[in-house]
Amino acid sequence: MEYRQAKTGKLMIEILPDRCDFCGCCVGVCPEDAIELKEAEIFIIDPRCTNCAKCVWSCPIEVIKFNKNGIPK
Amino acid sequence: MQKEYDVIVVGAGPAGSMAARFAAEKGVSVLMLEKDRDVGYPVRCGEAISKAGVEEFIQSDDKWIAARISKFSFNAPDGSEVIIEFGEAGYVLERRIFDYELARTAADAGADILTRAYVNGLLFDDDGKVSGVKYEYHGEQKEIKCKVVIAADGVESRVGRWAGLKTHIDFRDMESAVQITAANIPVDQNTLYFFFGKNVAPNGYFWIFPKGHNKANIGLGISGIIGKKKSAQSFLDDFMNKHYPNAPILTKIAGGVPCSITLDKISAPGIMLVGDAARQVNPLSGGGIASGMIGGSIAGRIAAEAILMNKLDHILTYDKAWSDRLGKRHEIFNRIKEGIYNFSDEKFNSIAHSLLKIPIEKRTLGRVFSVALWNNPSLLLDIAKVFVI
Numbered sequence A: 001m002e003y004r005q006a007k008t009g010k011l012m013i014e015i016l017p018d019r020c021d022f023c024g025c026c027v028g029v030c031p032e033d034a035i036e037l038k039e040a041e042i043f044i045i046d047p048r049c050t051n052c053a054k055c056v057w058s059c060p061i062e063v064i065k066f067n068k069n070g071i072p073k
Numbered sequence B: 001m002q003k004e005y006d007v008i009v010v011g012a013g014p015a016g017s018m019a020a021r022f023a024a025e026k027g028v029s030v031l032m033l034e035k036d037r038d039v040g041y042p043v044r045c046g047e048a049i050s051k052a053g054v055e056e057f058i059q060s061d062d063k064w065i066a067a068r069i070s071k072f073s074f075n076a077p078d079g080s081e082v083i084i085e086f087g088e089a090g091y092v093l094e095r096r097i098f099d100y101e102l103a104r105t106a107a108d109a110g111a112d113i114l115t116r117a118y119v120n121g122l123l124f125d126d127d128g129k130v131s132g133v134k135y136e137y138h139g140e141q142k143e144i145k146c147k148v149v150i151a152a153d154g155v156e157s158r159v160g161r162w163a164g165l166k167t168h169i170d171f172r173d174m175e176s177a178v179q180i181t182a183a184n185i186p187v188d189q190n191t192l193y194f195f196f197g198k199n200v201a202p203n204g205y206f207w208i209f210p211k212g213h214n215k216a217n218i219g220l221g222i223s224g225i226i227g228k229k230k231s232a233q234s235f236l237d238d239f240m241n242k243h244y245p246n247a248p249i250l251t252k253i254a255g256g257v258p259c260s261i262t263l264d265k266i267s268a269p270g271i272m273l274v275g276d277a278a279r280q281v282n283p284l285s286g287g288g289i290a291s292g293m294i295g296g297s298i299a300g301r302i303a304a305e306a307i308l309m310n311k312l313d314h315i316l317t318y319d320k321a322w323s324d325r326l327g328k329r330h331e332i333f334n335r336i337k338e339g340i341y342n343f344s345d346e347k348f349n350s351i352a353h354s355l356l357k358i359p360i361e362k363r364t365l366g367r368v369f370s371v372a373l374w375n376n377p378s379l380l381l382d383i384a385k386v387f388v389i
Ligand SMILES: Cc1cc2nc3c(=O)[nH]c(=O)nc-3n(C[C@H](O)[C@H](O)[C@H](O)COP(=O)(O)OP(=O)(O)OC[C@H]3O[C@@H](n4cnc5c(N)ncnc54)[C@H](O)[C@@H]3O)c2cc1C
Pocket: B010, B011, B012, B013, B014, B015, B016, B033, B034, B035, B036, B040, B044, B045, B046, B047, B048, B049, B117, B118, B119, B120, B152, B153, B154, B155, B156, B157, B177, B178, B179, B219, B254, B255, B256, B257, B274, B275, B276, B277, B281, B286, B287, B288, B289, B290, B292
């Protein structure tokens, strides 16, 4: 299995774009500027992410998941 | 649209519109860029504001007033309700119209406005000063130069980071929020309701703000510390199932409220930060409309002065001007917030019981906080400084 690569190894953070409300809460807490958010489009900028999970804890509607096994490509 | 502008404002919320207006009123050229299709929509806000907060900037107008507020109702976990009465103290807005009107005042002053323009980078001159923005518009990547960029890009702010400012907020200070606007909520239409306690909104509060005709904004914010265990969404579901299981839901939104003191630095060569982007929200109440408009108006004025004097360093005086107007006050509010953050349910109940002994005509916000923090004398002085006790 091939995995997406974060700054610190395998990427373990996944945003479920279909459920996202594009509110920006996660972007505001991300210390690495690793989330891109447009009007109705969101994604992680993999090489910047450190898997710190702050975005996961901040999402008001549980749209960001932490998966320690890594996120497949 | 011009080829170059004196000032480019990123984001057309209340802070951005006031920055654009106050700069344009002084006669400099201004462009405001907004990523969404509409100014003012979607609304991610409880929409409560004090009358004074509005009227510093725009005359009150029924067109964007959903409810007129003259009472606060504080509700303790055991159901005790403490009511405080004011005169007509504030409003619940119809922000999709309000924000639109604010943008119109900027346009009236001469600002150009472009929606669907997503700013995704900054331009720098040889000395490292910010000298313009890169943006995406209708699928095309573009650039435009200016003398000063004003970042009013809200809670999700990234523009300041690109200029090297530290703008992200500690996840413990971010209040993660969800809110619905529901119909058939039979609460008093002139009262803002606040609910406290570990079952409704630990490290935050739950609100019901009336919007006229028995509609209401119902929501809550909780710290990321709590979000680790239980999301804002599940707290809201619990409350609605218990109290209003059949209420028709007109809208539902998520959002983040940065409840901290202002960033250490809110200006750098060629750039200024305003509103949520600068973390100018009142950290105690989570209110950021009025304070954002104040921050925006100060920044707009100073940016225009700097351009007219041809002395761009002048924009660096903005940090102090903000701090003198509200920044220092927010430091006090933040200390009070931290004082009440971890109260137990028993503590909230006992505060409510003490307050109920004070006759209603003598209850003030200052009294509420002094009763809440009576055994924390260093904070009592802070309270005396910001509330008329
Ligand atoms: C659930 C909730 C309830 C709230 N309740 C209240 C309340 O009752 N009273 C109160 O006073 N405050 C409340 N607030 C806070 C208040 O909504 C904000 O403080 C206020 O909107 C901040 O104004 P602003 O202009 O700084 O940012 P915003 O209003 O967020 O505007 C920022 C704008 O910038 C745009 N933007 C962002 N990035 C870019 C980019 N890269 N390019 C172009 N445009 C961009 C966004 O689309 C947005 O339109 C609440 C907040 C939430 C989330």
